[in-house]
Amino acid sequence: MNIQPQIDPGQEPSATQRAYLAVRQMILTGEIPPGEKLKIENLRKKLDMGGSPIREALTLLVSDLLVERLDQRGFRSAEVGRENFAEILKLRCHLEEMALRESIAHANQVWEDNLVISHHRMMREPRNNVERFEDLHKTFHMNLLAACTSKVLLKFCNQLYDLNIRYRYLAGRALDYSTRDIGSEHTAIMNAAVDRDTETACHILLDHYQRTGAFLERLFTSEAAE
Amino acid sequence: MNIQPQIDPGQEPSATQRAYLAVRQMILTGEIPPGEKLKIENLRKKLDMGGSPIREALTLLVSDLLVERLDQRGFRSAEVGRENFAEILKLRCHLEEMALRESIAHANQVWEDNLVISHHRMMREPRNNVERFEDLHKTFHMNLLAACTSKVLLKFCNQLYDLNIRYRYLAGRALDYSTRDIGSEHTAIMNAAVDRDTETACHILLDHYQRTGAFLERLFTSEAAE
DNA sequence: GAGTGCAATAATATCGATTTTTTCGCAAAA
DNA sequence: TTTTGCGAAAAAATCGATATTATTGCACTC
Numbered sequence: 001m002n003i004q005p006q007i008d009p010g011q012e013p014s015a016t017q018r019a020y021l022a023v024r025q026m027i028l029t030g031e032i033p034p035g036e037k038l039k040i041e042n043l044r045k046k047l048d049m050g051g052s053p054i055r056e057a058l059t060l061l062v063s064d065l066l067v068e069r070l071d072q073r074g075f076r077s078a079e080v081g082r083e084n085f086a087e088i089l090k091l092r093c094h095l096e097e098m099a100l101r102e103s104i105a106h107a108n109q110v111w112e113d114n115l116v117i118s119h120h121r122m123m124r125e126p127r128n129n130v131e132r133f134e135d136l137h138k139t140f141h142m143n144l145l146a147a148c149t150s151k152v153l154l155k156f157c158n159q160l161y162d163l164n165i166r167y168r169y170l171a172g173r174a175l176d177y178s179t180r181d182i183g184s185e186h187t188a189i190m191n192a193a194v195d196r197d198t199e200t201a202c203h204i205l206l207d208h209y210q211r212t213g214a215f216l217e218r219l220f221t222s223e224a225a226e
Numbered sequence: 227m228n229i230q231p232q233i234d235p236g237q238e239p240s241a242t243q244r245a246y247l248a249v250r251q252m253i254l255t256g257e258i259p260p261g262e263k264l265k266i267e268n269l270r271k272k273l274d275m276g277g278s279p280i281r282e283a284l285t286l287l288v289s290d291l292l293v294e295r296l297d298q299r300g301f302r303s304a305e306v307g308r309e310n311f312a313e314i315l316k317l318r319c320h321l322e323e324m325a326l327r328e329s330i331a332h333a334n335q336v337w338e339d340n341l342v343i344s345h346h347r348m349m350r351e352p353r354n355n356v357e358r359f360e361d362l363h364k365t366f367h368m369n370l371l372a373a374c375t376s377k378v379l380l381k382f383c384n385q386l387y388d389l390n391i392r393y394r395y396l397a398g399r400a401l402d403y404s405t406r407d408i409g410s411e412h413t414a415i416m417n418a419a420v421d422r423d424t425e426t427a428c429h430i431l432l433d434h435y436q437r438t439g440a441f442l443e444r445l446f447t448s449e450a451a452e
Numbered sequence: 453g454a455g456t457g458c459a460a461t462a463a464t465a466t467c468g469a470t471t472t473t474t475t476c477g478c479a480a481a482a
Numbered sequence: 483t484t485t486t487g488c489g490a491a492a493a494a495a496t497c498g499a500t501a502t503t504a505t506t507g508c509a510c511t512c
Contacts, residue, residue, distance in 0.1 A: 014298060016465080017297075039492095040494070040495095041492090041493075041494095049467085050465095050467040051466095051467080051494090051495090052281070052466055052467070055278070055282060055494090055495085056281060056285050056465095059285045060289065062289070063286065063288070063290070065381070071240060071243070072473060072474070072494070073475090073493085073494075074494060074495095083375070084377075087375070087376040087377070087379065088378060090376070091378055091379055091382075094320070149309070149313070150313040150316070152291065152313055152314060152386070152389075153313065153317055156382060163378075240494095240495070241495075242496090265463070265464095266463075266464070266465095267462090267463075267464095275496080275497085276497040277464090277465095277498090278495075278496055278497070279495080279496065279497095281464095281465085298465075298502090298503060298504070299463085299464075299505095300464060300504095
């Protein structure tokens with residue numbers, strides 16, 4: 001019998017996978033602006049593949065709430081807005097707290113090691129490569145929750161993370177964290193987590209989100225006032 | 227300009243939509259058992275359509291967590307299990323409580339009317355048509371939350387509801403509610419909701435879920451012991 | 453007799469073309 | 483001037499066929 005055929009990372013990704021990652025990245029970074037029509041033909045040419053994998057990728061993105069499907073009228077990237085941002089922030093705080101408590105409760109050595117490693121990598125990454133940094137940042141936050149045993153909860157947290165990241169890209173340069181010491185906040189969360197200090201870890205994590213959230217919301221307000 | 231072209235219910239559904247609803251129903255009711263391979267060719271013949279809408283429907287179901295995709299190896303219906311059931315129950319309790327509080331906070335006349343109507347219809351439906359009853363039951367519960375302003379939260383609740391319903395069908399005849407007065411529980415929840423009595427409504431709702439959960443869990447245990 | 457490698461088979465993933473539906477522009481009527 | 487009703491163009495949805503990839507069975511070696 002084959003040994004771990006499903007974990008093999010060597011195989012090249014399917015067209016669907018490529019399309020999914022490509023379109024997702026374009027939406028997250030804002031290269032495709034909110035509300036824009038996603039024409040199959042355009043994406044076909046841009047990504048050089050048939051229509052089927054494109055459609056399938058867009059369908060996957062619909063469930064991520066990054067794309068909306070209009071029956072018989074194709075797809076468009078999801079709209080953004082202040083209310084949407086606020087609800088995502090609120091849900092994230094609730095669900096990530098649940099997940100973090102579960103995660104610390106089921107913590108083990110492997111979890112701890114991965115957490116420390118991802119923290120280290122994130123801290124060492126220069127901030128000028130935004131996409132690369134955001135990737136490591138996400139990995140760190142997800143590793144924090146990784147020992148949580150509820151697959152569904154983790155999926156929700158993951159989805160919400162991506163929905164949120166979009167707003168950070170939209171905020172763009174304004175959000176270079178220059179006014180806050182984000183690094184030390186992350187370190188504090190990690191330390192509390194490895195100490196199995198659930199209350200402290202949750203408190204700092206939520207505070208971390210609330211602050212970033214308030215920052216983005218202010219930005220949103222001033223922009224809307226233009 | 228057209229008037230409300232998107233709300234028009236008269237148009238016949240797309241093939242994708244038909245496939246989605248058909249396969250979803252088969253999985254929820256257990257006609258397709260957990261873990262079963264979903265072969266495109268079989269479904270093609272059964273639903274009399276091409277492969278594309280089938281694949282698209284299955285992709286939609288992946289995001290509902292009712293179907294799993296095995297890269298390059300097709301699709302299968304999601305597995306069930308006691309842990310899975312437990313995590314869904316727990317998440318539902320958390321999220322529906324959030325949603326119910328929000329919903330009551332934003333309650334208005336339309337919401338109240340719809341809630342009363344759906345309650346009435348559910349109560350009048352004879353229990354022998356299980357699928358029809360389950361449909362009305364879901365409508366009632368979703369109407370309870372409908373005034374909640376967070377679209378994402380409602381989507382999550384909806385998903386979790388469907389994941390849970392599967393276990394009720396799996397339990398089958400055993401769960402005919404004969405030992406409990408489910409009707410009065412629903413009525414009590416509705417009354418508390420229309421009275422805007424948030425605490426009572428939440429309390430009864432959660433109790434309602436916990437009881438049904440405990441009932442199903444017992445069933446699971448005795449079955450696993452065979 | 454157990455394991456290995458290779459073809460035959462089956463199933464998936466993808467493509468290109470066709471069908472259906474929507475959108476858009478323009479002219480005719482109110 | 484605004485509405486209404488075509489028809490052309492564009493786009494989406496779907497199909498059937500092909501290319502790719504996994505699975506299966508069987509002969510062959512050790």
